Amino acid sequence: MDHHEVLIVGGGNAGISLAARLIRDGAQDVAIAESESVHRYRPMLNYVGGGEATMDDLERPAASVMPDDATWIQDRVVSCDPGGPSVTTRDGRTIGCTTLVVATGLDEDWDAIPGLKAGYAAGWAGSTFLVESSPKVWPALRDLTRGRVVFSMPPEPAPCAATALKPLSMACDHWQQEGVLEDIDVHLVLPGPTPLGVPRADAILEGVLAAYGVQVLRNARVTGAGARQVTVTTPDGEIVLDDLTYAHVIPTYRAPTWIADSGLAGDSEAGLVDVDPLTLRHRRHDAVWSLGDVANLGIKPSGGALRKQVAVLSPNILAKDTDELEQYDGYTVMPITVARHRLMLVEIDREGQPAPTVPFPDLVQPRRMTWVVDRYALPVTYFKRILRGKV
Known part of the structure; x- marks a missing residue:
């Protein structure tokens, strides 16, 4: 059976950016299980559907965004033994790990x-x-x-x-x-x-x-x-x-069915991974962690929220003293167009209170410049910095 120190299930924004950050923070053996050969900056799909972008603007070969020092397991996980922990893939492989991170996103x-x-x-x-x-x-x-x-x-x-x-x-x-x-x-x-x-x-x-x-x-x-x-x-x-x-x-949407079948879900109707929303550690399995849409964090999920989650989860996974783990404040962000070229940016914490990242300008007020950043600057930042664990 193959074995890795850290196995991340899912090669989207959550999985790739966490893997890159872990490697930058000193992790030596990180593997990513992801079956897709194309990686997508999914927020751009809305602009494709609005006639403001094409699929070429948001797609890259998955191989081009995988961290150089990570092992890419190009297969789909279909079951999990959280006690191992280990996973089984669609091709019948069993892969063990010291630390398991569930970052699958959601299924329709x-x-x-x-x-x-x-x-x-x-x-x-x-x-x-x-x-x-x-x-x-x-x-x-x-x-x-x-x-x-x-x-x-x-x-x-x-x-x-x-x-x-x-x-x-x-x-x-x-x-x-x-x-x-x-x-x-x-x-x-x-x-x-x-x-x-x-x-x-x-x-x-x-x-x-x-x-x-x-x-x-x-x-x-x-x-x-x-x-x-x-x-x-x-x-x-x-x-x-x-x-x-x-x-x-x-x-x-709901979590992939294997998560509930493996006993990783709590009482969430959608089968979300049952984690401590502050530390992102599973409530019953200490070697299992989760982030992103599939984790039950009590927030409105977003890509912007992942940046804060990665910044908490990487040091927590590598922590020597598990009694003093970093905590995620529930920050999330909702970018919403009000016209073709005007956008508002709504940033809140877990309690739904405003949590602006900059004191000015007021990003809730719709602006053309905010739209330009969302449409043009953020995709560049995503591929050049976020996926490389630099943000």
């Missing part, structure tokens, strides 16, 4: 919205959250002059759920500029009473939605789809939105 739970996957296949539904679907979203929305369109924000857990508002605002701004917005019936399905649950940001977003004439269904979820229609469950009962021109409906 298509069964939670019956009929939605068929809607994607038929082309009248899709979303910027999926690699295969994102390039098809803008061609479907760009030339609309009338009709009914529904957008949804997924319930937590989800990979930066708030960014589901990006394609809505970019499309509405485009339709407004084309003079057709008044002829398009736009609906938004929100899982909560407000977009974010952050009062000042919500006030701005509510004004934006009202200005675009968006009809908002609150405390609601899409629970079914079929024949160009979606069923929305609200506190007052079910609503059917039919005769849809397009549905930008994002699937529900």
Whole structure:
């Protein structure tokens, strides 16, 4: 059986940036289990779906982003023995380790919205959250002059759920500029009473939605789809939105099933890894850690949150004295466009209180410059510094 000091399951932002940071911090034997041959800067998918980027802007060969001193296990983990700890891969390999880190991200739970996957296949539904679907979203929305369109924000857990508002605002701004917005019936399905649950940001977003004439269904979820229609469950009962021109409906998410099957999940309905949200260590298995979307950290997951998590987790894994571990404050960030080229940056802590990284300017106020940073500067920073453990 192969054995590594640190085995990271998942080669996305969380896994790669943590591996690079561990190696920079002195770890000698780090392995990454990742089956995909292409690595993607996933926040850019929203810009692809808004006509502001292409897939070439966000994709790189996985081999080009793997840390030079890490071992790449190009296989998919399908089960785990946390007591070992060890994992078993799709190809039947068993790999042991001293420290196991779960950084898989989340899987789409298509069964939670019956009929939605068929809607994607038929082309009248899709979303910027999926690699295969994102390039098809803008061609479907760009030339609309009338009709009914529904957008949804997924319930937590989800990979930066708030960014589901990006394609809505970019499309509405485009339709407004084309003079057709008044002829398009736009609906938004929100899982909560407000977009974010952050009062000042919500006030701005509510004004934006009202200005675009968006009809908002609150405390609601899409629970079914079929024949160009979606069923929305609200506190007052079910609503059917039919005769849809397009549905930008994002699937529900959950952790890979092997996590719950291996006993790593707690009481999370979505099967998230049961970790201490401060130290990121598993509550019952001291050799197991987790970060990112798949970890039950009590926050709204985001790529920006990972930078803080990596900065805590790397020293904690390497710590000699486990009684004095670093603690993660729950920082997360939600970048949301309010128009094609204007963006607000909402930074909060675990309690939902403002946690700005700079004292000025006020990044919650939508600005063109913030959009430029999100669209152009951050992707460069991601590939040149974040994935190399330098941020």
